[in-house]
Amino acid sequence: MNDKVRIAFLASETEIAQEARRHLAALHGDVPPGEADVIVALGGDGFMLHTLHATQHLDVPVYGMNCGTVGFLMNEYQEAGLLERLSAAEEEVIHPLRMRAIGTDGKLHEALAINEVSLLRAGPQAAKLRISIDGKVRLDELVCDGALLSTPAGSTAYNYSAHGPIIPIGADVLTLTAIAPFRPRRWRGALLPSGAKVRFDVLQPEKRPVMADADSRTAGRVVTVEITSDPGVSHRILFDPGHGLEERLIREQFV
Structure with missing residues (x-):
């Protein structure tokens, strides 16, 4: 992804997530999900599930940043270097x-x-x-x-x-x-x-x-x-390298 990537920022209703959305949108711009190359979801796992369900018809990858509690499906929240992280992200495809x-x-x-x-x-x-x-x-x-x-x-x-x-x-x-x-x-x-x-x-x-x-x-x-x-429905989730679902599932068993 380059610096012209079109990003849709979606956030949960918490103040932390809403504030993060305002900062990131000011830095990178913000487009509707239907016009985006990638969707960035800001919140916890519950909001990530909500976002995946709401955007499943778009065939657009979703990159989550944790502004909630558990964040198993999310990446670490950082404002700096977002475009580079999106470019390097690894995609997991799951079926519901x-x-x-x-x-x-x-x-x-x-x-x-x-x-x-x-x-x-x-x-x-x-x-x-x-x-x-x-x-x-x-x-x-x-x-x-x-x-x-x-x-x-x-x-x-x-x-x-x-x-x-x-x-x-x-x-x-x-x-x-x-x-x-x-x-x-x-x-x-x-x-x-x-x-x-x-x-x-x-x-x-x-x-x-x-x-x-x-x-x-x-x-x-x-x-x-x-x-x-339902293999006919696919959800595309982006993770930082080395922190994908496979790694998280293994790591969780050795906590």
Whole structure:
């Protein structure tokens, strides 16, 4: 990239991120995302996910700079040398999950998830879920607080907090993780091919209601949820050399 690169600066609502956006836009100019060669997202991981979802139709790479807390998907914030960093950045391409959920009202809810699709109990009693993979029932009844299906990119997020495994970004697998499983008590989840079709059926949905989320965007209370990878959608993320997702996934396991 040269000094004529067109940059769209997007920022979360925090004052730190908004101030960073004002400074950087004054230095480099600012164009709408639809006219940009690259989008610079200023915030935390939540804002990065928001930006990727909002701009997925543009086929423009997104370079994040951390103005939030965790910043796993972000680069270190520095005002100096931005054009040089953009020119040297390494690109990772990730594909999201597609969720198709049927609500308790019979309505279909569809959404994409870069990190994970999660099912969570929505009442005082534990959820009861039946899990099918590619049309075959693999677990008749999982009694739990919930379950989630994660991409490699999302494996260090909610999945990791639920004691799921970290997956290398190049691995062609998804991780299925239970949240506070009660029965089967020893079930530790599963690693699945990325092309697998995963279906959750909510058992006793009136007595034991369950809600479904795709990257924290809720579909409300559901009776069934089907999840597949969507290779037709690509997200392009830029990282400083030596600090890409592959390196971060490995480093996270040795903290």
